[in-house]
Amino acid sequence: FNRARRLPVRYERRADIYEAFTFLQASLITLRQIQRFC
Numbered sequence: 001f002n003r004a005r006r007l008p009v010r011y012e013r014r015a016d017i018y019e020a021f022t023f024l025q026a027s028l029i030t031l032r033q034i035q036r037f038c
Helices: 015-037
Strands: none
């Protein structure tokens, strides 16, 4: 999660937007892992 610019330092004031960025980053990490193994 340190690669995402917005996640280590929370710039978003609204919690739902921060949560959406967290889920998006987790999805990107998972996608990269799947692509590496397949």
